[in-house]
Amino acid sequence: MVFSFELFGQAVVTGILIGGIFALISVGLSLIWGVMRIINFAHGEFLMIAMYIAYFLVAKGGWDPYLTILITAPALFLIGIIIFQVTIRPIIKDPPINQIMLTVGLSLILQNLALVFLKADVLTANTAYTRMNFYLGGVVVRGSQLIAFVGSALAAFILYWILQKTDIGRAIRAASQNRDAATLVGINVRSTYLLAFGLGSASLGVAASLMIPFYYTSPTVGLFFGLIAYVVVVLGGLGNFIGTLVAGLIIGLTESIGASLLPGSLARVLTFGIFIFVLLLRPQGIFGGKQK
Amino acid sequence: MKIQIKKSTILIGLLLIVGFILPRFAGEYYIHISVLVLFYAYMAVSWNILGGYAGQHSLGHALFMGIGAYTSTYLFTVIGLTPWIGMWLGGAFAGVIGGFVGYLCFRYGVKGPYFALVTIALAEAAVYIVTNIPSIGGAQGLEVAWTGNAPQLMQFDGKSGYYYMILVMTIIAVWLSSWLIKRRFGYQLLSIRENEDAAEALGVNTLRLKIQATVISAVMTALGGTFFAQYFTYINPRAVFGEGPSVQILLFAIIGGIGTVWGPVVGALVLIPIAELSRGWLGGTFAGAQILLYGTVLVLTMLFMPNGILGLYHKFLGKFQNRQSDGGKSEAL
Amino acid sequence: MSLLEVSNLRRDFGGLTAVHDLTFSVEPGEIVGLIGPNGAGKTTTFAMLSGFITPTSGEILFKGTSINKLKPHQVCLLGLTRTFQIVQPFPDMTVLENVMIGAYTHHPNTVDAKKKAMEVLERINLAHKAEEQGKILTLPELKRLEIGKALATEPSLLLLDEVAAGLKDVEMEEILELVRQLNREGITFLIVEHLMKVIMNLSHRVIVLDFGQMIGQGTPAEISKNPAVLAAYLGKED
Ligand SMILES: Nc1ncnc2c1ncn2[C@@H]1O[C@H](COP(=O)(O)OP(=O)(O)O)[C@@H](O)[C@H]1O
Ligand SMILES: [Mg+2]
Helix, strand or coil: CCCCHHHHHHHHHHHHHHHHHHHHHHHHHHHHHHHHCCCCCCHHHHHHHHHHHHHHHHHCCCCCHHHHHHHHHHHHHHHHHHHHHHHHHHHCCCCHHHHHHHHHHHHHHHHHHHHHHHCCCCECCCCCCCCCEEEECCEEEEHHHHHHHHHHHHHHHHHHHHHHHCHHHHHHHHHHHCHHHHHHCCCCHHHHHHHHHHHHHHHHHHHHHHHCCCCCECCCHHHHHHHHHHHHHHHHCCCCHHHHHHHHHHHHHHHHHHHHHCCCCCHHHHHHHHHHHHHHHCCCCCCCCCCC | CHHHHHHHHHHHHHHHHHHHHHHHHCCHHHHHHHHHHHHHHHHHHHHHHHHHHCCCCCCCCHHHHHHHHHHHHHHHHHHCCCHHHHHHHHHHHHHHHHHHHHHHHHHCCCCHHHHHHHHHHHHHHHHHHHHCCHHHCHHHCEECCCCCCEHHHCECCCCHHHHHHHHHHHHHHHHHHHHHHCCHHHHHHHHHHHCHHHHHHCCCCHHHHHHHHHHHHHHHHHHHHHHHHHHHCEECHHHHHCHHHHHHHHHHHHHHCCCCCCHHHHHHHHHHHHHHHHHHHHHHHCCCHHHHHHHHHHHHHHHHCCCHHHHHHHHHHHHHHHHHHHCCCCCCC | CCCEEEEEEEEEECCEEEEEEEEEEECCCCEEEEECCCCCCHHHHHHHHCCCCCCCEEEEEECCEECCCCCHHHHHHHCEEECCCCCCCCCCCEHHHHHHHHHCCCCCCHHHHHHHHHHHHHHCCCHHHCCCEHHHCCHHHHHHHHHHHHHCCCCCEEEEECCCCCCCHHHHHHHHHHHHHHHHCCCEEEEECCCHHHHHHHCCEEEEEECCEEEEEECHHHHCCCHHHHHHCHHHCC
């Protein structure tokens, strides 16, 4: 493969832009995982649902993709808290394997519901933003990806602000640091869990709307993004907000630079290699985070 | 415990008798369903040694199934080596990989959900690695060429040959699993699952035992992988290394009763016929309906019978016995 | 030769030194009490002696062998076993199986291990609960089970961490009597205990820790008169 400066520049630009989306998707998982110590193995499938909602609004309803955030974010918040209330709350004190299997079961249900009712077709929304490109020398900057990057940064910032500056956020952080102490000072841990789950899911709604102009949707699209989110959260350090953002960029860059250097889809192996390495040697992530 | 031993012997005996006469009466379709039941029971029993007994929940066990399937099939297609030998080479390969993975994870203290994540990552990495090696079929996978009825090449005319093969494998696996659990090795695995620090303090070499359990489980799973390839005559990276097979390997153990000898068998015995028959009724129209059913059963199981079918059974049994022996002496809880 | 010789033992946790420069020894047949206010480093010392954490520096000799770098199961095999401050049963195994895990250390065969475990259950007065699950036991029973599991490994030195804490007088007396009895049969004890009553009652010799250092040792009578000890420890007792 011929390697050129342009090719590398392209990989870096794409990597950073995609990395922003990875970060937003992962921040939601990190919030849920960090607060209630449950890995939601259906996280990717939540994103998939949001992408279908966004897709249908755009393709069938003629909505502007970015306006669909008004629907996807609240819808995912609602779906998140309903699923939490019905399935996750009852097993919050069960052994980890039961919690894992429950969310794995949820992911199977959501994925295959989509397969049964929406078929396996890969759907791509064609929007005004889809072909909006800029050129920096020989490097193409896709407008839709740039918007997604900025939007992700904004959404992540809003989530950060909610967690740092509002009472709700403080309660969530307190509950995640010490459940018993939080209960003692009068925080209703159960409703903070509910909120954290809702917020973590809502961030996926935003991510889906931002992605729909340049990313296809299909019943299995969540698989890939779910895995990416586990990698990013572990790399950034569980519950470490800034770490998660940086890790999102690192994985975005790994994927795109890897793809330009390695044949076929071997870049993915690089991503998992980093993941395994971090899990073995620095389980608290490269930027520190909660001990496991 | 004594009762358990006798029960195992009786149940294995029953399985033998029913198992061996079944093909005389059942049609091909029912033999096919029986093959699936036995195959998944076998895989779940294999997973259960690591996941159930030792409590190390691998969510990427397809890694070992894939190694077994690919090793024997590659050797068969390229140098014509009989899968009867290829199967053991695959098992050995999986055992080495399992030992290495186990050593790395447990040496560095990877536990609980983090172990699950490492195993998922390894299996996924395997999908992409195999996909990118054209000489072993790449994304297309490998086909097992049909050579006619050739038992010496693990190919049988009709389904009964495969049926007897997987029946024997399952019986051996269940026997091995029930034998292991009533000796020091098995009890020590349980103690690791129950409380690793306490086990270590009492002289249990937890690192070595967890690695051994990984190796045994990996080898057994890989042998099943060869059977899978021979029976379905076609494998590709997603079908044997993917998250689908990883989940199906452990699903029946969880639903039947994790960490018990018979749970994995019961889970497969109850669930697979339902899933297969309902697929027959629905026709091929609903791709995904079967996995949808598995997912639903899994969620309902976790919500309403967290210890699986056998757990529920023992709970009723336990309540009954308690009432008989000591009135209502449950205030100890 | 002393059974246990600890010299210049030190353990840091980040910036905090939990144990520093600790030197003492335990002779065969003794019951040695290790006391000190909360946070003095008692549990950390136990964790180092039993192989759960490695010392930052210093040396631990058990029966003349250095055990600094050994894993807990190796230390156990040499004859040094610990119990935990917070009881650690195997909840979903029967009481008999709980003890069998210890017994397997020297009896690889299940029949022998079961026999040994039954003997131990008789000793700790839990034989009638042999077939019950670990998780249904009461606290006094769990405390006895904790000793039973360790006993089944046939230790020559047994480390007990707060084995009487949370017990009523009668239950406590039962455990203390068991310890005395076992000691007469040749087992050496190093015990950490918060309750002065227990320490004074049981130990032949007492070692006092404060801020990770030994600030005094002697017979219970001497210790209760040592001014440094009184200042550091007894003054803070509630
Ligand atoms: N794993 C650890 N990490 C950090 N600090 C620790 C750890 N274990 C103990 N410590 C600290 O070391 C000191 C001694 O603790 P410990 O040995 O538990 O005391 P004791 O058992 O005498 O009450 C305490 O200040 C405690 O906070
Ligand atoms: Mg202590």
